[in-house]
Amino acid sequence: MRRRVTTAAVALLGLLFSMFVVAQPAHAATGFHVSGGRLLDANGNDFVMRGVNHAHTWYTNQTSSLANIKALGANTVRVVLSSGDRWTRNDAADVANVVAQCKANRLICVLEVHDTTGYGEQSGAVSLDRAADYWLSVQSALTGQENYVIVNIGNEPYGNAGYSTWAADTSAAINKLRDAGFDHTIMVDAPNWGQDWSFTMRDNAAQVFASDPDRNTVFSIHMYGVFDTAAEINDYLNRFVTARLPIVVGEFGHDHSDGNPDEDTIFATTQALGLGYLGWSWSGNGGGVEYLDMVTSFDPTRLTSWGQRIFNGANGIKATSREASVYGGGGGDTTAPTAPGTPTAADVTPGSVRLSWAASTDAVGVTGYDVVRVNGTTETAVTTSATNSTTVTGLSANTSYTFAVYARDAAGNRSTRSGTVAVTTLPGGGNPVANCQVTYRVVGSWGGGFQADVVIRNTGTTPINGWTLGWTYANGQTITTLWNGVLQQSGADVTVRNAGHNATIPAGGSVSFGFTASWNGTNTNPTAFSLGGSACAVA
Template sequence: MKSRLATFAAAVLAAAAAVLFSVGPAYAATGLHVSGRDIVESGGQTFVMRGVNHEHTWFANETDSFADIKAKGANTVRVVLSGGRWTANSAADVANVIALCKQHKLICVLEDHDTTGYGEDGAAYTLDQAVNYWIGLKSVLVGQEDYISINIGNEPIGNTNAGQWTSATVAAIQKMRSNGFQHLLMVDAPNWGQDWTYVMRDNAQTVLDADSQHNTVLSIHMYAVFNTAASITSYLDTFRSKGWPLVIGEFGWQFGAGEVDDQTLMAEAVARNLGYLGWSWAGNNDPILDMTVNFDPNQLTTWGQRVFNGPNGIKATAREAAIFGGPTTPPTSTPPTTTPPTTPPAGGGCVAAYSIAGQWTGGFQGEVRVTAGNAAVGNWTVTLAFPNGQTVTQVWSATVTSSGSTVTARNVGYNGNLAAGASATFGFLGTWTGTNGVPAVTCSAT
């Protein structure tokens, strides 16, 4: 979804999940396949997707992104394709995408974005049209079952008549199988992927039973509908209790109180051995959901830092697919600790380091890391004196008050208590005109 944030609060992204029977399911002799709740490689190793979405169809020249995404630790990339709603990605182009994934040792989830919001968005394609697109690409997909999953259609039904999802998804799966596809299939939920009317949750078994290969995984997209820990855990608990395989095929982050609780989401995914794929590497119309600044891997945004380097993030929890030579068991290392950006004060108190995570015309995203000195602190306060009239419009992980050009940020309940030398981070969105100079920063603690 190119303009994802524009429809963020109303109807957001897609969900998919799939399920297989506990008795030995049929699947391709070689290839990714479902076993119980897990995705398994042809050699029998469980594979847990840890990666991001890449908006290839709109940025087809950004082929360096595959290497960059891998270098950040991902083992999977979900690639946005189009069969004609936007400039169509040809068989040759898709073959090149697969080659890039294999070259950089990434499992490739190929998705057709044309279906996004069908029934509510008049430009959207049907799932049947999406299957026709895959049939047209069959020559470059067959033989790649070890390396790719086919996500039939992105967020295939909007909020209008969401109940049509079940029959449309059943028909799409059956048409894929009748045309000889042996691949691991992924299917997204209605309600722009967020399943807030629970159509997928309540009809998942019907969809899974429709697959003659018993090789379909359901994928949920988590955004504003999943803005609390309770909403996330409740939804995931249902799929676990039913024994259904599930992937979190898209999700964003809690840049505001009403957005997805990404920290709970990643922690629960790791605890349950569920795959997750964050949206997105770069290219959003509103850059709040960009993980990088202009596709530059050396400029991770706050969101990029959270999904790659944060607790339960990709770097700490991903393992390379065994088919590429990766380990046969998941990593057991704990999430990395945060390294203070500056030397803490010798005594008590704190220091604060300011950085710009992303900037665009008239707006920017700032980040401040607070580090305790040689003694623990219970609360901290950071003062930012902006030199060019910048204003803060939205903040996360802190409470903020403003007086003229001076902004005062105080910790929230969960990040004020810092051990000696430990750090906490808060971020914000702001506006600027003319110049976006660096503010003078002070930190005090009690």
């Protein structure tokens, strides 16, 4: 859950970079370890994190999330914990259970204390020293787990005040853990709400790394509005690589209240440099950043536009993730699962269909299935499933679709495609939601882009509880950012579901959402809208 003030980007060019290459001593590594600026797993194989953050401390009942994150292809999950200073404390038993679930799902577990967020600026935030004390209190849950667990001492340990002591305080916390017998790889976050606009971490990273007697520290930069250009992203990450200091993007998103990060460059540059990334966050965001949810209401079948991007997009998790070799991945297994059976369709409605197929088999275990929509030679990712059945939602009424399925195994191999099934959704007339009126209005336009507002009015006498609005674009318009709703777009077909705060449209009332989108040449307004599969009047 992000709590951040707006920060000013500071020019990167022309500043001296005081890092130097640190000679790394021979170290009889236990578990994960750093060598030559690279993170290696317990078998000495290069490991590149591809995963997401999960807000465990606020949603301890969401125990299935780790399995669902793995099913979508991640090899790592960064788990939010609390020392008890700002939120309910996660005790040793709970930490041990999280670690056990990570291992059961063949995930590497990055554990972080969130109570340090914005220390020096955020009321109630605690120091890195206090976070280190928490790690000592749960050490029993972590001893012997060095192959599977990385300890992230404290999240975003300073805001935009008091951060000049970051290097000394970070080194002291590292040494406190080492003196207590922690042999784990330690991850440390940057100050300035994780974004290091002051370059405090960048310019002191070599010093902090050298202060670790195990030379086993990884640095984490959080990329939000400060990193809104390719030049800033490339410069920052390449300086660490040149200095042979390990760096990961521990948090980032596709948008933020402090600016619009260049997520495409983050994906491309981390892939080109072989650096890890962990997107924020799986689900449950609040405080105005609900758009950073990757899935809606912790449901892995309801990927948001951000979820689609990070899991299924270019240089995303599905395309680039490789399981840690301690689980048998990392290149040891190159045999793909058998192809799933051809799916069958059931429970067809105007807006959804349930698909089932014969399960695949694999030597190291099938971890999930990718459902795709097939249109000639084009495939569009639709959803993922941890089991051999799923419900595909967000479809248009009285429309023909063709679906197929792939299987993935624990080593990251993907099967050949299943056979295809053709489905035609039902007409929308039978759906009880029909008392609606839609107003679609373009409120701003510029070369190649526009902004629009949409209002849905309930013209009936009973509330509408939960809504999905659909329409089709005629000119190839593509929505880039949407607020007050959850977007799914497949080609010209658009569906927007309610957000958590506007699920109910009272009788005679209305809800609204807005978005920005791209266009090329022509930007014709849609002329037909459906709510839950039934036609709405157009104002």
